Amino acid sequence: MQKENKISxxxxxxxxxxxxxSNFNIANSEKEIISFIKKNPFSKPIILGxxxxxxxxxxxxxxxxxxQVKGIELINETEDYVIVxxxxxxxxxxxxxxxxxxxxxxxxxxxxIPGNVGSAPIQNIGAYxxxxxxxxxxxxTISIENGSLKIFKHSECKFSYRSxxxxxxxxxxxxxxxxxxxxxxKNHTINSSYEPLKQAIINNKISNPTIKNIxxxxxxxxxxxxxxxxxxxxxxxxxxxxxxxKIDFKKLCEREKDVPFYKISEKKIKIPAAWLIEKxxxxxxxxxxxxxxDKHALIIVNYGKASGNEIFEFSQKIxxxxxxxxxxLLEEEVNIIND
Ligand code: EPU
Numbered sequence: 001m002q003k004e005n006k007i008s009x010x011x012x013x014x015x016x017x018x019x020x021x022s023n024f025n026i027a028n029s030e031k032e033i034i035s036f037i038k039k040n041p042f043s044k045p046i047i048l049g050x051x052x053x054x055x056x057x058x059x060x061x062x063x064x065x066x067x068q069v070k071g072i073e074l075i076n077e078t079e080d081y082v083i084v085x086x087x088x089x090x091x092x093x094x095x096x097x098x099x100x101x102x103x104x105x106x107x108x109x110x111x112x113i114p115g116n117v118g119s120a121p122i123q124n125i126g127a128y129x130x131x132x133x134x135x136x137x138x139x140x141t142i143s144i145e146n147g148s149l150k151i152f153k154h155s156e157c158k159f160s161y162r163s164x165x166x167x168x169x170x171x172x173x174x175x176x177x178x179x180x181x182x183x184x185x186k187n188h189t190i191n192s193s194y195e196p197l198k199q200a201i202i203n204n205k206i207s208n209p210t211i212k213n214i215x216x217x218x219x220x221x222x223x224x225x226x227x228x229x230x231x232x233x234x235x236x237x238x239x240x241x242x243x244x245x246k247i248d249f250k251k252l253c254e255r256e257k258d259v260p261f262y263k264i265s266e267k268k269i270k271i272p273a274a275w276l277i278e279k280x281x282x283x284x285x286x287x288x289x290x291x292x293x294d295k296h297a298l299i300i301v302n303y304g305k306a307s308g309n310e311i312f313e314f315s316q317k318i319x320x321x322x323x324x325x326x327x328x329l330l331e332e333e334v335n336i337i338n339d
Contacts, residue, residue, distance in 0.1 A: 001036065002026040012066065013051040014114060016233030017308040020059045026066045028089075030142065030149075030177040036065055037147035037175075045144070046337060047175050049119035050091065053235050054335045057308040062339055067118050069177050072098055080187070083137060085180045088118025092125070100215050105188030106135035106181065108215040109197075112222045114229060114236065118176040122166040123333070124159045128218055129194035133159035135181045141174035150174065161270075162240050162333055190214060196221050225295045233302030234293065238315055239273045239330040252326065273322075273330055274298035280321045290314045312336060 004024040010016055025045075027033040036045075045063040048054070068089035076083035082104055086095055092115050096107045109130035119125075120132045121139055138153050152174075158165040166174060188211050192198055200217040201209055209217075227234050241262075244252070249269040253259050256279070262270040277283065277297040284294030289306035291314070293299040300315055319330050 001028070001032045009051075009056055009060070009064075012048060013054055013056060014229035014233060015055055015235055015302050015306075015308070015311060016229075016304075017056050017302065017306070017311070019056045019308060021064050022059070022061050023063045024066070025063060026068050028068050028070075030069060030140070033065070033067065033069070033142050033175055033177060034147045034149075037142060037144060041146075044172070046339075047144075047172075049088065049116035050114060052114035052116075052229065053119065053123065053333070054337060055235065055308055055311060056337045056339075057312055058339055060337070060339050065175070067116070067175065067177070069118070075180070077185075079185070081185055082183050083180060084183060085178050086117045087178060088116060088176045090117045091115075092117055092120055096215065099183055100212055103211070104183035104185060105211045106130075106183045108211040109191050109194075109218055111215040111218040117179050121157060121159075121164055121176060121179060123162050124164050126162065128197050128221075129191045131159070131161075133157070135183060137180040137182050139176050139180065140178040141176050144173055144175060161243070161264075227293050227295075227299060227301060232293075233304075233306075234299050235334045237273070237298045237333050238300040239277075239298060239319070240333045241270050241273050242276075242328050242330060243268050243270050244328060245269070248327075271328070272298075276322050276326055276328060276330070277318055280318070280325055282318050282321065287314050287317075292318070308337075 005022060007021050007024045008018055009021050010018045025036060027036055040063055043063045045065040048064055048066040069087035070089050071087040073085045074082055075085050092113055095117055096111050099107045109128040113125050113127055125132050136154055138151050141150050141152060190209055192201055192209060197217060200221060206213055243264055246267050260272050260275050264270050274297045282292050283297035285291050288310055289303045290311045291301055293301050300311060322328055322330055
């Protein structure tokens with residue numbers, strides 16, 4: 001267990017916000033997580049993974065527990081698939097690369113998503129037509145209340161669009177220590193239906209894409225429009241794409257031409273938040289040291305010295321403008337820490 005009493009979190013959050021933590025702890029194993037919980041009952045720690053989906057508004061006095069449990073282990077194998085158990089502190093994209101290099105299929109569309117493996121189930125990460133839930137088997141967790149171990153099966157996680165039970169009724173109740181995935185060994189399912197990916201396959205004249213091809217194309221698409229957090233602070237999409245009902249969608253289409261949308265069900269339609277924000281004139285807008293990315297309106301960036309509060313205030317201006325113009329309430333995808 002490592003402990004720091006005064007440390008800047010600048011290198012621990014991809015927004016690059018420079019706030020001070022006065023109780024910073026790193027757990028390198030499941031055992032260390034359990035012993036931390038038992039020693040610090042009722043401390044309501046902030047659990048930190050890769051720090052790529054979190055906005056600290058102020059300095060943090062509360063305990064922070066960074067999860068650094070490592071390891072990728074094959075625990076079962078048949079002719080068709082492997083079952084892999086992965087430490088929550090592994091970097092997500094390292095896992096994807098490991099899978100591609102071993103020709104294990106399932107994670108390729110999720111290439112280059114920032115963050116750690118343990119955070120992935122919490123918000124059911126997704127990109128280019130695939131979500132974490134499509135390859136997830138179960139996860140091992142530790143109760144924040146009493147340090148006991150519990151395994152959550154797929155059906156118990158209540159996965160939905162960018163959410164799970166760990167973001168809803170069990171928010172801040174469990175720490176994920178290991179995630180188990182089921183990956184294909186042959187006859188991989190190739191998911192190429194997401195429009196920009198389909199287009200990239202055609203442009204590159206690939207007739208039978210492999211999982212490696214898909215991974216490379218996803219990396220190309222992402223790098224062309226999403227800013228690299230190592231170069232410019234950001235947490236990817238700041239808001240979720242709102243889901244509206246068909247009647248409101250019809251009204252929107254009467255007002256605006258060519259509204260992009262994804263049909264969710266007979267009654268529900270998902271609208272890209274980026275489009276709504278762009279329509280409000282907020283694409284590539286700079287406000288002090290924060291702003292929206294010039295290639296993608298849904299990405300709020302830190303040009304260098306923005307404080308967490310400044311980034312938050314800017315995000316609320318966007319949210320209020322979208323609400324006034326479209327009567328649609330955007331919901332933050334990034335985890336806002338209000339301490
Ligand atoms: N669009 C605009 N203006 C922009 C950018 C996009 O109008 O500046 C419109 C376009 O019509 C475009 C549509 O929005 O077709 C969708 O854009 P994009 O394909 O970039 O996807 P997204 O809906 O904005 C979601 C995820 C991303 C994920 C991509 C690809 C959410 C909140 N975001 O973005 O995830 O990479 O799809 O699958 O669901 C993340 O969660 O941090 C993230 C980056």
